Amino acid sequence: MLKEKYGVPELGSEGSESISVWNFGDGYQIEKPDKDSFFPSKDTSYLLCFADMNVKENCIVKDSLMSIGKTRDGVILFRFGNKVYSEKDNGEVVRRKISGS
Numbered sequence: 001m002l003k004e005k006y007g008v009p010e011l012g013s014e015g016s017e018s019i020s021v022w023n024f025g026d027g028y029q030i031e032k033p034d035k036d037s038f039f040p041s042k043d044t045s046y047l048l049c050f051a052d053m054n055v056k057e058n059c060i061v062k063d064s065l066m067s068i069g070k071t072r073d074g075v076i077l078f079r080f081g082n083k084v085y086s087e088k089d090n091g092e093v094v095r096r097k098i099s100g101s
Contacts, residue, residue, distance in 0.1 A: 015072030022048065023063035031059045 009017040
């Protein structure tokens with residue numbers, strides 16, 4: 001359904017695919033600077049806004065819960081924060097070692 005309706009996941013130029021699952025948090029909100037920021041700012045980069053929604057409240061806070069991706073070699077990866085898992089040939093899902101973690 002996601003592929004049919006929204007065209008996701010979209011095949012990348014190098015043959016990879018990915019999809020992200022975001023924490024919906026407090027729901028949709030208006031695009032505005034973070035009121036809880038220590039310094040006054042006009043920065044709204046903490047938000048992910050959806051231009052195809054025809055309402056003022058069309059943004060969510062960028063808070064990724066997980067992403068699922070497929071490499072150009074066909075390896076499926078599951079990311080949760082800084083943890084990455086992949087599926088072995090026998091169907092077992094194992095944590096992958098990432099350099100620096």
